[in-house]
Amino acid sequence: MKTTNDNKAASTASSSKDRQGEGTVRITGAEALMRSLKHEGVETLFGYPGGAIMPTYDALYDHRTDLHHILVRHEQGAVHAAQGYARVSGKVGCAIVTSGPGAMNTITGVADAMIDSTPIVIICGQVGAAMLGTDAFQEVDVIGVTQPITKWSYQIRRAEDIAWAVSRAFFIARSGRPGPVVLDFTKNAQTAMVDYEPAHVDFIRSYRPVQIPSDETIAEAARMINDSVKPFVLVGQGVELGNARQELIEFLEKAQLPAGFTLLGLSALPSDHPLYMGMLGMHGNLGPNVMTNQCDLLIAVGMRFDDRVTGSLATYAKQAKIIHFDIDPSEIDKNVKVDLAVVGDCKQTLARVTKLLDKATHKAWIEGFRPYAEKEMQKVIEPAIHPTEGPLLMGEVVRAVSEATGNKAVLVTDVGHNQMFGCRYFKFTEGRSVVTSGGCGTMGFGLPAGIGAALGAPARTVCVFCGDGGLQMTIQELGTIMEQRAPVKIILLNNNFLGNVRQWQYMFFNKRYSFTPMMNPDYEKIASAYDIPSRTVIERVDLADAIREMLETDGPFLLQCAVKEEDNVLPMTPPGANVDEMLLEVK
Amino acid sequence: METNKNIGAAECGDCNTCNMCDEKATRNEINNAFSVAVPKKSGEGVFLSHDGLTLYTMLIYSENFAGILNQITAVFTRRQVNIESLNVCASSTPGVHKYTITCYCTEDMAIMLTKQIEKKIDVLQASYFVDEEIFILEACLLKLSTPKTIGNPEVSRIIRSLGARIVEVNPTYSIVEKKGGTEDILSLFNSLNELGVVLQFVRSGRIAVTKSTVEKLDRYLEQRESEK
Numbered sequence: 107m108k109t110t111n112d113n114k115a116a117s118t119a120s121s122s123k124d125r126q127g128e129g130t131v132r133i134t135g136a137e138a139l140m141r142s143l144k145h146e147g148v149e150t151l152f153g154y155p156g157g158a159i160m161p162t163y164d165a166l167y168d169h170r171t172d173l174h175h176i177l178v179r180h181e182q183g184a185v186h187a188a189q190g191y192a193r194v195s196g197k198v199g200c201a202i203v204t205s206g207p208g209a210m211n212t213i214t215g216v217a218d219a220m221i222d223s224t225p226i227v228i229i230c231g232q233v234g235a236a237m238l239g240t241d242a243f244q245e246v247d248v249i250g251v252t253q254p255i256t257k258w259s260y261q262i263r264r265a266e267d268i269a270w271a272v273s274r275a276f277f278i279a280r281s282g283r284p285g286p287v288v289l290d291f292t293k294n295a296q297t298a299m300v301d302y303e304p305a306h307v308d309f310i311r312s313y314r315p316v317q318i319p320s321d322e323t324i325a326e327a328a329r330m331i332n333d334s335v336k337p338f339v340l341v342g343q344g345v346e347l348g349n350a351r352q353e354l355i356e357f358l359e360k361a362q363l364p365a366g367f368t369l370l371g372l373s374a375l376p377s378d379h380p381l382y383m384g385m386l387g388m389h390g391n392l393g394p395n396v397m398t399n400q401c402d403l404l405i406a407v408g409m410r411f412d413d414r415v416t417g418s419l420a421t422y423a424k425q426a427k428i429i430h431f432d433i434d435p436s437e438i439d440k441n442v443k444v445d446l447a448v449v450g451d452c453k454q455t456l457a458r459v460t461k462l463l464d465k466a467t468h469k470a471w472i473e474g475f476r477p478y479a480e481k482e483m484q485k486v487i488e489p490a491i492h493p494t495e496g497p498l499l500m501g502e503v504v505r506a507v508s509e510a511t512g513n514k515a516v517l518v519t520d521v522g523h524n525q526m527f528g529c530r531y532f533k534f535t536e537g538r539s540v541v542t543s544g545g546c547g548t549m550g551f552g553l554p555a556g557i558g559a560a561l562g563a564p565a566r567t568v569c570v571f572c573g574d575g576g577l578q579m580t581i582q583e584l585g586t587i588m589e590q591r592a593p594v595k596i597i598l599l600n601n602n603f604l605g606n607v608r609q610w611q612y613m614f615f616n617k618r619y620s621f622t623p624m625m626n627p628d629y630e631k632i633a634s635a636y637d638i639p640s641r642t643v644i645e646r647v648d649l650a651d652a653i654r655e656m657l658e659t660d661g662p663f664l665l666q667c668a669v670k671e672e673d674n675v676l677p678m679t680p681p682g683a684n685v686d687e688m689l690l691e692v693k
Numbered sequence: 694m695e696t697n698k699n700i701g702a703a704e705c706g707d708c709n710t711c712n713m714c715d716e717k718a719t720r721n722e723i724n725n726a727f728s729v730a731v732p733k734k735s736g737e738g739v740f741l742s743h744d745g746l747t748l749y750t751m752l753i754y755s756e757n758f759a760g761i762l763n764q765i766t767a768v769f770t771r772r773q774v775n776i777e778s779l780n781v782c783a784s785s786t787p788g789v790h791k792y793t794i795t796c797y798c799t800e801d802m803a804i805m806l807t808k809q810i811e812k813k814i815d816v817l818q819a820s821y822f823v824d825e826e827i828f829i830l831e832a833c834l835l836k837l838s839t840p841k842t843i844g845n846p847e848v849s850r851i852i853r854s855l856g857a858r859i860v861e862v863n864p865t866y867s868i869v870e871k872k873g874g875t876e877d878i879l880s881l882f883n884s885l886n887e888l889g890v891v892l893q894f895v896r897s898g899r900i901a902v903t904k905s906t907v908e909k910l911d912r913y914l915e916q917r918e919s920e921k
């Protein structure tokens with residue numbers, strides 16, 4: 107007997123007849139899925155049909171006006187679009203695909219969502235329960251494959267389980283530290299009739315999404331901050347995921363705490379806020395990286411000490427006491443041992459600590475960041491964003507686009523130099539404005555994620571920066587953009603290279619450019635085949651006008667910028683080097 | 694250029710400026726140094742070797758859903774920790790399964806493993822213990838050659854002195870069983886194996902209950918019930 111108290115549907119299946127009464131209707135499993143999705147507030151879905159999910163697509167046909175289904179051109183595109191949608195909207199992204207190859211094509215996106223804590227639910231078809239384990243046509247052990255890369259994955263084998271499983275899936279995806287959930291939906295469960303009644307799972311006894319730290323812990327955190335002369339805050343995506351932007355601002359401002367930001371946390375504070383000290387990590391800003399090894403107290407909020415942020419752990423912030431605010435207890439002491447853990451939802455924990463903070467100015471300490479900022483400005487930033495001669499540079503394109511949107515747009519990037527320059531030089535005023543593949547570094551993420559972002563934040567301008575390599579990994583999604591007229595502004599930073607890898611070859615492999623130069627197609631021709639307006643900029647003088655044209659054009663636009671072929675992203679902490687050993691130039 | 698021992702820490706997987714991989718590789722080597730060596734030929738013993746690592750016993754409770762064992766073992770595999778023994782059964786709480794898993798590792802690793810296991814949605818609780826904190830039971834079965842045994846009085850002396858029990862004797866083989874701790878069981882096997890009489894040997898997974906006077910799982914379930 108099952109005593110799991112949230113497992114209602116699963117344990118009462120045989121008695122479902124008895125339960126038929128008020129509030130239940132007899133419908134197919136596929137229709138039950140539609141209603142369950144609507145019950146969870148789903149409005150937009152990304153998907154691709156196929157044999158094992160056809161009954162569901164048939165049901166979807168009746169819902170084509172109330173469930174906005176976007177037909178992508180490859181299932182990887184569906185998941186990345188769902189991710190982009192989730193990241194900008196704060197809602198759970200949703201994708202529907204078929205069994206076997208359809209499900210397998212989502213895997214990269216599922217792994218990406220796992221490591222970047224993105225709430226998505228993937229529903230994939232599966233062969234009928236009677237055929238499971240027989241190597242049936244398009245049967246793949248999806249649960250086996252996805253268990254290690256999902257927050258939860260579950261096979262729905264009976265129509266009676268649908269309402270419960272879908273509700274549980276959305277609850278798990280969005281609560282606590284968010285993440286991807288996969289529902290493997292057998293064909294028989296889609297076609298069977300069921301007495302449907304909406305389910306509402308908001309409690310799972312084996313899963314505590316949020317812990318509440320004691321008053322002593324909160325007081326200790328405040329005491330450590332109040333005692334600190336040189337405090338430094340590391341802000342991660344957790345702040346945005348926890349909708350704690352306002353709480354962060356009050357926390358930082360009350361005690362005047364300077365802060366550095368991870369790649370995914372960049373828009374948690376307006377870029378021109380006086381306490382915004384810049385980006386952390388391998389290609390982050392000099393000041394925040396150097397000061398990590400000079401502060402006396404490091405306060406990490408919703409970030410996970412990724413190796414791209416810490417560099418060598420042996421020398422990382424050894425001089426400082428460390429407080430770690432995180433919702434996920436398994437992140438505590440994982441990479442960096444901390445002196446105090448505040449495990450909980452930072453929206454609450456930050457507010458509780460802020461109440462106990464003394465007002466402070468930390469004037470001299472904050473001033474100490476300035477020489478580094480000035481040095482970086484002069485040596486790296488100015489030459490990157492305001493060059494006066496030579497070919498176009500990625501940095502100047504990024505900054506010009508950002509400024510042309512009033513720094514209000516959503517930045518979506520692919521992976522590589524385009525991502526690093528994008529994140530370094532784009533500026534933010536609003537929250538939930540960075541959509542990039544952080545932990546996985548998935549090339550091909552940008553274009554489909556941009557489609558999702560455009561649908562998830564319809565009132566905002568969405569700018570996708572991608573490289574010539576990454577664009578081609580999911581270029582088929584131009585078809586989706588064409589069909590949806592999705593207003594995605596695509597800025598192709600074309601350097602005829604797999605630029606990021608080329609830089610590493612230049613620096614660490616004796617300039618042996620092993621398979622990084624790349625022959626490119628005529629992207630304007632491709633855009634025109636998809637009926638997407640485009641323009642190519644080669645000369646600096648044309649850039650501003652081209653950006654203006656892109657932003658003034660309704661709907662999608664492809665702006666190709668022919669940028670310097672062998673540029674390097676700087677500064678750089680070489681992999682495994684100390685966080686404060688950033689190179690400002692490469693020889 | 695030296696090749697990295699542990700591809701994965703750096704995206705390139707191969708880079709001469711990076712000491713991070715080496716740092717990690719050393720950590721993994723420590724975590725890898727476990728374990729019970731399998732005898733190559735009859736007469737060679739089986740011994741526990743720890744190389745400075747501790748044998749931890751993990752007690753894990755989960756909902757009775759299919760596929761959780763997979764999720765739990767994957768947590769060990771991914772961190773290159775070998776499972777020494779594993780036992781799964783229904784617990785005293787209806788609907789709750791209990792896993793008893795042993796492995797050699799550092800305490801830091803034991804903490805990491807239990808946290809990562811507990812993170813799985815349907816896992817209720819995961820804790821680690823050293824031998825002093827738990828009551829332990831293991832068992833073994835030995836199949837001995839009867840003809841070889843009969844001519845050797847040392848065999849029955851060992852069986853008696855180590856508290857094992859003969860449960861079957863026929864002209865071809867004899868069966869011996871023993872309950873006890875890992876060391877006791879291995880010394881029984883090693884002693885008999887030296888005499889060349891062992892046909893088959895099997896040792897069970899460890900089972901364990903805590904010595905604590907507090908039932909952590911019950912507390913957890915009560916607390917969750919009140920939070921419902």
Ligand SMILES: Cc1ncc(C[n+]2csc(CCOP(=O)(O)OP(=O)(O)O)c2C)c(N)n1
Binds near residue numbers: 521525549576599605
């Ligand atoms: C799916 C995938 N394959 C390979 C890589 C390794 N990789 C990282 S950046 C990069 C080069 C990207 O080239 P491009 O898209 O042209 O961007 P650029 O760096 O030139 O801006 C590669 C191959 C990756 N991150 N993801």
Ligand SMILES: [Mg+2]
Binds near residue numbers: 602
């Ligand atoms: Mg390129």
